[in-house]
Amino acid sequence: MRIEIETFTVNKRFPLTISRGTTSQTTNLWIKVEQDGITGWGEASPFSLGNYRQSTEILQQALQQTVPRLEVYNPWQRQQIEAVLNTQLPSAAKAAVDMALHDWFGKCVGLPLWQIWGLDCSHIVPTSVTIGINIPEDAKARVRAWLQFADVRVIKVKLGNPAGINADREMFLAVQEEATTPDIFVDANGGWNLADAIEMCNWLADMGIKYVEQPLAQGEEDQLLELKKRSPLPIFVDESCHTSRDIPQLAPYIDGINIKLMKAGGLTEAIRMVHTARAYGLQVMFGCYSDSTLANTAAAQLSPLADYIDLDSHMNLIDDPFVGAMLQTGRVIPNNKSGLGVECSAA
Structure with a gap:
């Protein structure tokens, strides 16, 4: 399968303040997984919880390093793919790939996931x-x-x-x-x-x-x-x-x-x-x-x-x-x- 990564920036209509700070803009990642003419989409959003930081840069770098290991598989090989995703890949990066694989599967069989x-x-x-x-x-x-x-x-x-x-x-x-x-x-x-x-x-x-x-x-x-x-x-x-x-x-x-x-x-x-x-x-x-x-x-x-x-x-x-x-x-x-x-x- 072939995997592409793009960034996109989104701006909040109203900045959001919580106990840890305020956000008004984020740059997220858009993942595309393509196999047999079908493309599945996923998203990675940066977030931080205390010292646990998953910035856009961290997520993008992790995905770029992992993509070559993923592209040797096809979307049906979920067990092998999950083993790769579980090797220290940040959770938001895993979410993007997992989401894209589910999207691909739903499109392949012609049904919504629900x-x-x-x-x-x-x-x-x-x-x-x-x-x-x-x-x-x-x-x-x-x-x-x-x-x-x-x-x-x-x-x-x-x-x-x-x-x-x-x-x-x-x-x-x-x-x-x-x-x-x-x-x-x-x-x-x-x-x-x-x-x-x-x-x-x-x-x-x-x-x-x-x-x-x-x-x-x-x-x-x-x-x-x-x-x-x-x-x-x-x-x-x-x-x-x-x-x-x-x-x-x-x-x-x-x-x-x-x-x-x-x-x-x-x-x-x-x-x-x-x-x-x-x-x-x-x-x-x-x-x-x-x-x-x-x-x-x-x-x-x-x-x-x-x-x-x-x-x-x-x-x-x-x-x-x-x-x-x-x-x-x-x-x-x-x-x-x-x-x-x-x-x-x-x-």
Whole structure:
């Protein structure tokens, strides 16, 4: 098979601020796998979690070094290919190749992936849209902009403000006042210590919140048991859970996981994570980084398996080059086209 790598830069309509910083632009990688006249597409998005950095340059270099080892195979040789991908290749780079191989396979048999997997798209729940950390008035303005731009049914508020939990409360109340939907979720991105997390979980429960995501920083998982004992809210983890291997040790202390294709390493591992999480009685969410429609459409193929969806990054882009899954009644719904069902709008 032949593999091509291209870069493309996307700009956010609204810069996103979380507890770790602000992003307004990213340069992602577009992978093309070609065999027998069929081309499969995949995407790698850079992300950083503490000292775990996968920059565009790191991903591009890793892929360029690995492509010659992959091109000796054809897309049907998935076991051999996965063995190559597992040799120290960054997870987002693995995700891009894995995504492209799934797209190729779907196009080869002429079916969308959700149909190949026997999934029911009527089970897809509404996606949340994200309100980043900001002062209350700017947070309100961001809510108004989302409501004007899209059919919003769920809002996710980023907390963990470096200014402290009083700033978090003020922003949350501002969002709640402006929102037209009762479904507001919270993601602290590891921005609280244990004492603040306990206090905020109890306060947020009084506000009607259903769960809290990543209240403690990655690396502080030993404190999750104490938080679980004292929190009236279910606890989801994101940064603390990369692959299915992380789930067994986390399961006694949490209620759910956030699966992202870039940190999981693609659709193959995402499916493993879903089944592992269910085996431990955990709930499942699908999330994203600064992904375009290409990667979010790939995740949407598995969305019928999720309890919560957070696939909104592509909707905040002003120059997304791809067209795929569409927002319908607040839900990111994949289409009936074969493979991922993604096209390049610039083509």
